Amino acid sequence: MRDFSPAWQDDVHRQLARLKADLVSRHAGILLTFALGSFLLPFWVIFFCYIALIGADIAQTRLLRRLAHEPSRLRNLMFLVVSALTNVFYLLPAALVWRMDDPLLKFLAFLAVVGALLNASSVRSAHLPCGIATGLPAALVALWMPLSEMTSTETELSGALALGGCIALLGYFISALLQNHRAQRDLVEVAERAREASAAKTRFLAAMDHEVRTPLNALLGHSQLLREATGIEAARGHAAQIELAARGLETLVEDVVDLSAAAEGKLQFRPATVVIRPEIERIERQILPLIGGTSARITTEVAPEVPEFGRFDPVLLRKCLTHLASIAISEHDLAQPVELNARCALAPGRKDRLRFTMAADKPAAVLPDASERPRLAGLEGETIGLSLVNSIAAVMGANSAVLRAPDHTLVARIELPFVTVPDPPATGAETVYGRLRTLVVDDISSNRLVVAQMLRSLRIEATEAASGPDALERLAAGEYDLVLLDMNMPDMDGEATLQSIRQSGAPWANVPVVALTADTLGNLRDHYLHIGLNGFLTKPLDRRVLWSEILSACPPPPPL
DSSP, X not given: OOSSOHHHXXXXXXXXXXXXXXXXXXXXXXXXXXXXXXXXXXXXXXXXXXXXXXXXXXXXXXXXXXXXXXXXXXXXXXXXXXXXXXXXXXXXXXXXXXXXXXXXXXXXXXXXXXXXXXXXXXGGGGSHXXXXXXHXXXXXXXXXXXXXXXXXXXXXXXXXXXXHHHHHHHHHHHHHHHHHHHHHXXXXXXXXXXXXXXXXXXXXXXXXXHHHHHHHHHHHHHHHHHHHOOSHXXXXXXXXXXXXXXXXXXXXXXXXXXHHHHHTTOOOOOOEEEEHHXXXXXXXXXXXXXXXXXXXXXXXXXXXXXXXXXXXXXXXXXXXXXHHHHHHTTTSOTTSOOEEEXXXXXXXXXXXXXXXXXXXXXXXXXXXXXXXSOOBTTOOTXXXXXXXXXXXXXXXXXXXXXXXXXXXXXXXXXXXXOEEOOOOOTTOTHHHHSSOEEEEEOXXXXXXXXXXXXXXXXXXXXXXXXXXXXXXXHXXXXXXXXXXXXXXXXXXXXXXXXXXXXXXXXXXXXXXXXXXXXSOSSHHHHHHHHTTOSEEXXXXXXXXXXXXXXXXHSOOOXXX
16 A cells, blocks of 8 residues: 555564564563463463464564555554554463462562563564554553552552552653654664665766776877877877866866865855856856867857846856756767857846856757767766756755756756845945945055055045055054955065964954955965955956955944
8 A cells, every 4th residue: 555654664674673683582581471470370371371472473473574565554453453462462461460469479460561561662662553552551451450459448558659650660661662763763764874875875986987987098098099190180189189088087086076075065155246247258268078079169148137247156156057068968979069058147037046058059969879979078967967066056055957958958057146246335335334444455556556546436445555564564553444465466475465464363363355366266266265365356456346345355334
C-alpha cells in the first residue's frame, strides 16, 4: 500500500534488525524467567505460556518481514496485536506469582514486569508503535499490582504510595522509549547522510577522473603530434589545442577550489559598485576552453531598462556566466563556429533583480551518440559545472536554471538581486552623515586634486596625503572617517600602507579604507578586498560610484 511513509517502513526494517540482533539474549532471559516460575506455578501453566510466547514471537517476526516488503493496514494491526500478546504471555506467570502472599515472590514478579518495560523501551523502541503495543500490557500489570493491594484496608496507604511510585516509573519508561526512538532515528539519519556523502564523493571522483583525462589526453596527444609536426600551420594548430587543454585544466582546478569553498561556507560574497554595461561586455572576452573544436563567440545584449550602475559581486557573476555559457553550448557540434547570445534585462515585474539568459544562435546538432558529443575541458555540464553555478548562486541569493527550448537548444539562465546606485543628495552628504572627514592618499597631485574636489562637491571634507608615511602621520594627528588609498605608489605602496594602518594598534587602525586604482575589476580586486579593504574604486572616478562606495564603506548613522 502507498499509505505508509518511508519513515514508517524504515522503522519496520530497524525493528526487524533489532529483533534478530537480540534473539539469543532475549530468549535466554525468557527461559530463565520461566524456569524460576516453574518452581512456583503448575508446570502446565508455565509450559502453555512459554509455547504461546514462542509462537507469538515467531508470528511477530514473520509479520514484520511481510510488512517490510508488502505493507498493509491489516498486517500492521495484526503485528501490533501479536506484539502485545507476546508480553501478555510473558507476564501471565508474573501476575499469578503476585497473588501469592510472600513479599519476596511479589518482588520477583515485579522484576519481571520491569524487565518487560525495559524491553519495550529499548529493544522495541526502533519502531515506536511496536514499543507502545509491547509496553502496554506491562504498564497495565504494573498499575494493577498496587491497585490489587489497595482492596485491603491494612495496605491501603502503602498501596496508594506504591501506585504513585508505579506511575512515576511508567513515566520514566515512556520518556526512555521516546528518547531511545529519537536517538535511533538520529543515528539512522546520520548514517544515511554519511552514505549519501560517500556516494556523492564516489560520483564526484568518477566525474573528476573523466574530466581530468579529457584535457590530459588532449595535452599528451597534441604534444606528441607537435613534436612530429613538419609544417608551421600544423604546429600552430597543435599548440592551440594544447593551450585550450591547459585552460581546461586551469578551469577544473578553479572549479574544485570554488566547490570546496562553497561546501565549507567560505566562498566570499563581495559586492561592488559597477557600471553594468561595460561589466557585462567583459563576458565577450571570456575564452571558453573547448576540447576538439573552435572557441565559441559570445555576444552580449543589455535591455534599455537596465540601470547604468548597480551593486553586486561581478567576480562571482562572471564565474556563473562562464559556466552557464559552456553548458548552453555543450550539445553543439563544436567543429563548427558557435555564437552564443547573452542577454541582460530586469526580471519581469522587478527593479531589483537582473536576469541573464544565454543561448546559442541555432539548435544543437543532433549527434548519433551522446558519448560522441564534444566535451568542455574541465566541466561536466550536469554535475561539476552546474553544481558550482548553483552553489555560487546560493551565495549571491540568485536563482539559476538550465532549460530546454522548443527547438531543443539549451537555455541557461540566472537571476540575481542587485542594489540600484542612488544619486548623491542634492544638498550634499551633510544631510546623510553630518560631518564626514576623508583622507585622500595618492602620490600624484593632480589625482589627489580631482578626488578631493569631487568629495568637496558632495560636501565631504577632504585632506590630501602624498605618500603612505604621510598618510600614517595624518591619521595619527587627526580624526578621519574614511581613507581613499591609491594602491600603486612608489616606496610604500597601498598594500603596505593598509597593513601599517591595520597593525598600528591605534584607535584609527580599523578606519574604513577604499582602494583607488587604475586596475580593472578582476582577480586583483578580489585580492584587495581579501586583505582587508572596505571597497574598490577604479580610475577615472564616477561621482555616483564614489558615493555608492562611501555609503557601503561607511554606513550612514540611523535617523534620530
